[in-house]
Amino acid sequence: MTVMDEVTDHFSAYPDFVNQKLQIAAETLTVTGLKSLINFPQTIYMFRDPLLTSAMNGLELIDVFTSLGQPISVDRNTIITEILDGMLVAVHEASGLVVSIYPVPQPNSRAISLPTMENSIGGANSAFNESLDNNIMMLRSHLNSADLQVKTYEFGNQVKNRVSLCFLDKTIDPMLLQNLKHKLESDPTTEITNMLELSHRLGFTKFTWVTHYMAFELPQNTARALKNGKAVLFIDRLPFSIVLPSLFSDLFMSEDDLNHPPIYSWLMRSLRFLGVMLTLILPGLYVALVSVNPDVLRFELAHSIARSRLDVPYPAVIEALLLLCVLELILEAIIRLPSSIGPTITMVGGIVLGQAVVDAKLVSNLLIIILATTTIANAAVVGYQNTYVLRLFKYLLLFLAAILGVLGIMSGLLIICAYIAGNRTLGIPYLQLIRPKGE
Amino acid sequence: MYKNLQVSTTYVLSHLGLIFFVYPIDVIESTSQAHWLPVLFGFAFHLLVVTIYLKGLRYFKGQNIVEILMERNKFVAWCILFPALLYMAWLAVLSVRGFAEVVSIAILSNTPLWVLNLLLLVIPGFITSQGMIGGILRLSVLLGVLFVVPVVFVIATSFQNADWHYLFPLWPDSGAMTFLLKPHFNMSLFAYSGAFLMFGFLPSFAKFKPKAVYWGSLVLLPAYLISVYVPVLTLGEQTARQLQFPYLFVVDTVEINWLMFERINVFLLLSLIAFFMFYISLLIWQILCVIQLGIKDISSNYLVPIIILPILIGCLCIPDWRTAGQLLQWSMRFQLFVVIVIPGYLLTIGWLHAKKSKAESKNL
Numbered sequence: 001m002t003v004m005d006e007v008t009d010h011f012s013a014y015p016d017f018v019n020q021k022l023q024i025a026a027e028t029l030t031v032t033g034l035k036s037l038i039n040f041p042q043t044i045y046m047f048r049d050p051l052l053t054s055a056m057n058g059l060e061l062i063d064v065f066t067s068l069g070q071p072i073s074v075d076r077n078t079i080i081t082e083i084l085d086g087m088l089v090a091v092h093e094a095s096g097l098v099v100s101i102y103p104v105p106q107p108n109s110r111a112i113s114l115p116t117m118e119n120s121i122g123g124a125n126s127a128f129n130e131s132l133d134n135n136i137m138m139l140r141s142h143l144n145s146a147d148l149q150v151k152t153y154e155f156g157n158q159v160k161n162r163v164s165l166c167f168l169d170k171t172i173d174p175m176l177l178q179n180l181k182h183k184l185e186s187d188p189t190t191e192i193t194n195m196l197e198l199s200h201r202l203g204f205t206k207f208t209w210v211t212h213y214m215a216f217e218l219p220q221n222t223a224r225a226l227k228n229g230k231a232v233l234f235i236d237r238l239p240f241s242i243v244l245p246s247l248f249s250d251l252f253m254s255e256d257d258l259n260h261p262p263i264y265s266w267l268m269r270s271l272r273f274l275g276v277m278l279t280l281i282l283p284g285l286y287v288a289l290v291s292v293n294p295d296v297l298r299f300e301l302a303h304s305i306a307r308s309r310l311d312v313p314y315p316a317v318i319e320a321l322l323l324l325c326v327l328e329l330i331l332e333a334i335i336r337l338p339s340s341i342g343p344t345i346t347m348v349g350g351i352v353l354g355q356a357v358v359d360a361k362l363v364s365n366l367l368i369i370i371l372a373t374t375t376i377a378n379a380a381v382v383g384y385q386n387t388y389v390l391r392l393f394k395y396l397l398l399f400l401a402a403i404l405g406v407l408g409i410m411s412g413l414l415i416i417c418a419y420i421a422g423n424r425t426l427g428i429p430y431l432q433l434i435r436p437k438g439e
Numbered sequence: 440m441y442k443n444l445q446v447s448t449t450y451v452l453s454h455l456g457l458i459f460f461v462y463p464i465d466v467i468e469s470t471s472q473a474h475w476l477p478v479l480f481g482f483a484f485h486l487l488v489v490t491i492y493l494k495g496l497r498y499f500k501g502q503n504i505v506e507i508l509m510e511r512n513k514f515v516a517w518c519i520l521f522p523a524l525l526y527m528a529w530l531a532v533l534s535v536r537g538f539a540e541v542v543s544i545a546i547l548s549n550t551p552l553w554v555l556n557l558l559l560l561v562i563p564g565f566i567t568s569q570g571m572i573g574g575i576l577r578l579s580v581l582l583g584v585l586f587v588v589p590v591v592f593v594i595a596t597s598f599q600n601a602d603w604h605y606l607f608p609l610w611p612d613s614g615a616m617t618f619l620l621k622p623h624f625n626m627s628l629f630a631y632s633g634a635f636l637m638f639g640f641l642p643s644f645a646k647f648k649p650k651a652v653y654w655g656s657l658v659l660l661p662a663y664l665i666s667v668y669v670p671v672l673t674l675g676e677q678t679a680r681q682l683q684f685p686y687l688f689v690v691d692t693v694e695i696n697w698l699m700f701e702r703i704n705v706f707l708l709l710s711l712i713a714f715f716m717f718y719i720s721l722l723i724w725q726i727l728c729v730i731q732l733g734i735k736d737i738s739s740n741y742l743v744p745i746i747i748l749p750i751l752i753g754c755l756c757i758p759d760w761r762t763a764g765q766l767l768q769w770s771m772r773f774q775l776f777v778v779i780v781i782p783g784y785l786l787t788i789g790w791l792h793a794k795k796s797k798a799e800s801k802n803l
Contacts, residue, residue: 293546298701404558407546410709411562414716417585418562421578422570431577437440439573439644 006076024051028093037086043103069101115217122259127217132236143223156191163192164234171229175438179426180231211385212425214250215240224255229435245425249433254382275380279390283320284397284409286370290316292405311361317402319363323371445576446647447655448583453634453721454659456714459666459686465627466667467679470618473611474667477618485631492782493649498789504639505732524729526777531722532753533767535559538715540760545708556754560747563720568743586710593707599693601672625771632778637721640728
């Protein structure tokens, strides 16, 4: 049995396997590939055309044949891998020469389109999609620099996947690059197909609260990160770039800001900072002022708050938790709903439930205002990953405030600050502005 | 890499946490007129000590004080480091106990004191073990940014009821220097001497220029003056003398119509508590440094609780504020020893070291 027979045998159960003989002059060629990955009619046309004209141009057919692609060794596993990678494998029957040709691929991802998670005002609007090569192409067109290095790794034994590492050679912190390469190159056999596997490979602990990476859909954000000396990873079939490390400033600064006059971009950044502080402090402050330190408030205000809570039968912290729980449920429920049902949930959750809960004297009016503000403020930060950490941290402040009042809020803030200040990603401290530097 | 900003904010914040509590009353008690004299005197003494200390450290680039001392005579090193270690632990005990008292009086009168003591130690412990010195230095900048607004706001509004006539007489009568002999003046030095030792412990990656420290001290000088003068200007010297924490009392009397809060001293207090916890984390880290480099390199995850526990027990053993005040008074000689001997000794060996290496390079 020849090697090609073994390959055909291996693929015999594949409905999309194509094994086609081509007669050109006196020579017989065989082309094989998977039609789910290769656009066969166009590829065959592309393949046959130079061969047919070779005699006219006075060239040897075999020379033209080898120049169509990359000659590969006649080995069963190599050929199978090439075919699975979506290449067209062509065999010259007479000489037994095997060539792997880059074909016209079947379109395997959506066209370049608008981002679904990020919004850009005044900036470019085409977003990364599922194809790794496409993404690198987009990055290159945003960052036309000889400095841009792209290094591709293959991971996995059973299921193979590609991960690309991009960085600007002269601007990246050498320690970051060294740590990253060391981690990526340490074990090529375990697969990396999602963020959890990547985080595990890069050695991030499972109990990390603050995100170690930013995921950007817009290439201009990624290009800016590269210019600032960060590293970028692409995982095949994930429609975003993974920027390492995430820094404190990523909570407030976006590439989009640079398309506005500086004064406005600084005002917007301050607004985001205010959003972060409000999200963290407000629910805790309510609990602290209502249940532990009412004396801090002006008497009139304390009185009106107390009056609005007159019929609420449980402590402020339980009241806040109840409503926060409903809010979190709404946030979670709305993600996976079709957009036609989404508004219904908003209406039921926001208006019906909100109004009813106040009328039923289950929570006070003020709390509704505070939690609405909190939820809105939470969305002001840049990057979806960052909203998670704020959502979580506000509970820390809430519980501490319930025990220690305003001192609890301050303690909570201090704990969060200390956590942020002590956090490191691949040896790079989290609490830095713009340019990541090792210690 | 130079970390001038981080080092100077660390220096400023760790002192700010100590200034506004017992310092004003000590200065007011030490003299009845021209309070700027003891303040400036104390400040000049502080600058002198810091200058000598930094000068001494500069002879040994890239080394911290424990390494410098341990390289030479181990016995002498321990003669210096052991009192320093005790002093730092003692500072932590007294100041944590004092702060717990202040918090209890001002905001949480129903919370048991041991909870407050524990809180004031556990959070600094977390800060230390979470980030070590790199984290602490970065934290200083973040805290500075977060809390500078409330602190400056409250300090600015604290002048609301000031009567500037109390400023006079500006120039003291004869016998003005008698404050030097008063024990209260010695006690006021506590606010100057608590934190400067940290310069010696900074690792080699946190380089800084002495200029950054002097700029930082320029921020501190107004704070020292304000903490003393605001109570004097508002209440008069005789009344201010009667109070335990005159500055906090004065801030409590400030009335701002447009603010939804009745007591703005809570904001000042909270910010200062944050600075204070930061200071305690620095102390814990210094103690950690001495133990890890001088005795045994134990993991900080175990060492931090081991350091916190005796400090907590110490805090719980002090029954009331009066005892704490007395203990503070007793510890003054001890403090003078640490403040004078460590920088002095460092400068001397630094000078000898430089002379020796100069001679060696000449012989070559």
